[in-house]
Amino acid sequence: MASVLPSRIAALNRLRCSLFQTSYNPTSQRTGAKYLRRRLQGPSMMQYYPQEFTIAQANKIIPGWNLIDRLEEMRLDDVEQKKKRGKGTPKKAKTAADSRRASRKR
Incomplete structure (x- = not known):
């Protein structure tokens, strides 16, 4: 019986x-092709979790109702209280000289 040449x-x-x-991978190096061929998980996860329907979306669909979002009101109130205490978000720098990074470089 004759054997077949490796070439x-x-x-x-x-x-x-x-x-x-x-x-074609004659040296059998790891390429990650198995993971790239695999089916993506994102679309099936999006189908599993139901879409959220918020009060803001309801107000856009039906403008006459004017539903009140209590959680959003509480969030806005908390932001306002933080601003009064000086704990709000910092102001954006209008110029390069106003930024904190420019003052540190000196």
Whole structure:
């Protein structure tokens, strides 16, 4: 029984990869192709969790109702209280000289 030369097997593998559009990897290095071929999880996760329907969306759909979002009112009140105590978000720098980073570089 005659054995097949390794060069013939390599040529056959190369031809098979070109025909079936797979990657030719004769050294068996890790390429991550298994993970790239895998089905994406994002779309199925989006189908699993129901879409949220907020009060703001309801007010946009039906403008005459004017529903009140208590959580949003509480959040805005908390932001206002923080601003009064000086704990609000910092002001944006209008010029490069106003920024904190410019004052540190000196």
